[in-house]
Amino acid sequence: MTARQPVPLPPERLRAAVAEGLVDNVIVALPDLTGRLVGSRVDAEHYLDTAGVTAACAYLLAVDVDMTTGPGYAIDAAATGFGDFTLIPDPATLRLLPWDEGTALVLADAHWPGGDPVTVAPRQVLRTQLDRLAALGLSAQVGAELEFLVFREDYQTAWDRGYQDLRPATRHNVDYAVAGLSDVDPLVNRIRRDMVRAGLRLESARGECHPGQYEIVFRHRDALTTCDNTVLYKTGAKQIAAAHGQALTFMAKFDTGEGNSCHLHLSLRDPDDRPVFAQGAGMSALMRHFVAGTLACARELVLFQAPNVNSYKRFAPGAFAPTVLGWGRDNRTCPIRVVGQGESLRLEHRVPGGDANPYLAVAAVIAAGLHGIEQRLELEEPFQGNAFSAEGRTLPPDLATALDLWRTSPVAEAAFGAEVVGHYARAAQAELDAFTAAVTDWELRRGFERL
Structure with missing residues (x-):
């Protein structure tokens, strides 16, 4: 596996910060199936004494967004008495949280009491694919472009209103705008600055198409670091918004307008850290096989990039999200956009939404690309023109499909193993079951009086 990037907060600096009274607690956090951070606040001195190793209920990796568990997961928490697994911190992720005074945070990996890693944990799922790359002498660099919507109301008000009648923080389309952002700038500037202080490397920030929509882009890093930074960013942005008396959402599709995406930029490097996607002025054979794999597996692996019922509402004609499968050179209407040149040549995978778990979304891209490399798949001709209005092979229309x-995907089972496939199938079924059982506002408006 490729070397990790420099540690945001070396242990010796944490020890000094604790001694100076600047840090009194450390959050030991585990990314769950949805990409949320769950865990415990640990006294800072206790963290130093124990290296942060702690215990947490194993059901944390077998729950839906409502924290509901049950049989069918690879982890049957009830059958084992809701026992614990061990959380072992990854020191490379330790950092101070500028928006939470006196607090540091470290991401942890889940291990069973015997020491084996929990294979269905999102970080471990990604590590498995990175190890497959490493066996070929390759490593992945990834950048994530994540969009969110900002509202004038706070989270409590949004809850009380049933998330209805919320006012976007801008009144109109502010895509690339310089003016017209005065009502969103104080919040997004605070998010941007605090993320840089937390160790993320800023690249750009700008308004987006939907009223109230914004995008902050951070520099590409090795794949695991980028995913770690993304879950930290999503968590921190919500906490900062709450402190500002506002709410923001990363959900894929809030209304009938443009959705929130999480475009993934990915390139591969050799053992000497040299890019391998370019050959002369064009794409190397390896890149062509890799891109061909992402297209060949797009439908069967999309669950890792669009995990929720709401995810598929983003794939709507005219909503600036991909629908028809294909690739194009600098073509934003295609799900796979090849962009850059020379050492910066890369693919942009435009399928994941803002609700995607980044570890799983990146793992799916790598697994598909490896399938293309292993099978030496030939790359079809690039799409020319507007793929949004084209006919052809499409992404699945809904979560059930x-x-x-x-x-039934042989690629998924070969890449991730039957346990992981079954575990995340159970998670998707839980999402579907919850949606099927719900009575929606649309149903009430349509049928309360008239039917």
Whole structure:
């Protein structure tokens, strides 16, 4: 596996900060199936004494967004008495949280009491694919472009209103705008600065298409570091918004307008850290196989990039999200956009939404690309023109279809193993079951009086 980037907060600096009274607690956090951070606050001195190793209930990796568990997961928490696994911190992720005074945070990996890693944990799922790359002498560099919507109301008000009648923080489309952002700038500037102080490397920030929509882009890093930074960013942005008396959402599709995406830029490097996607002025054979794999597996692995019922509402004609499968050179209407040149040549995978778990989304891209490399798949001709209005092979229209494709995918089983496939199939089924059982506002408006 490729070497990790420099540690944001070396242990000796944490020890000094604790001694000076600047840090009194450390959050030991585990990314769950949805990409949320769960864990415990540990007294800072206790953290130093124990290296932060702690215990947490194993059901944390077998729950839906409502924290509901049950049988069918690879982890049957109830059958084992809701026992613990061990959280072992990854020192490379330790950092101070500028928005939470006196607090540091470290991401941890889940291990069973015997010491084996929990294979269904999102970080471990990604590590497995990175190890497959490493066996070929390759490593992945990834950048994530994540969009969110900002509202004038705070989270409590949004909850009280049933998330209805919320006012976006801008009144109109502010894509690339310089003016017209005065109502969103104080919040996004605070998010931007605090993320840099937390160790992320800023690249750019700008308004987006939907009223109230914004995008902050951080520099590409090795794949695991980028995913770690992304879950920290999503968590911190919400906490900073709450402190500002506002709410923001990364959900894929808030209304009928443009959705929130999480475009992934990915390139591969050799053992000497040299890019391998370019050959002369064009794409290397390896890159062509890799891109061909992402297209060949797009339908059967989309569950890892669009994990929720709401995810598929983003794939709507005219909503600036991909629908028809294909690739194009600098073509934003295609799900796979090849962009850059020379050492910066890379693919942009435009399928994941803002609700995607970054570890799983990146793992799916790598697994698909490896399939293309191993099978030496030939790359089809690039799409020319507007793919949004084209006809052809499409992404699955809904979560149920994506789940069926995932369950029967030989690529998924070969890449991730039957346990991981079954575990995340159960998670998707839980999402579907919850949606099917719900009575929506649309149903009430349509049928309360008239039917």
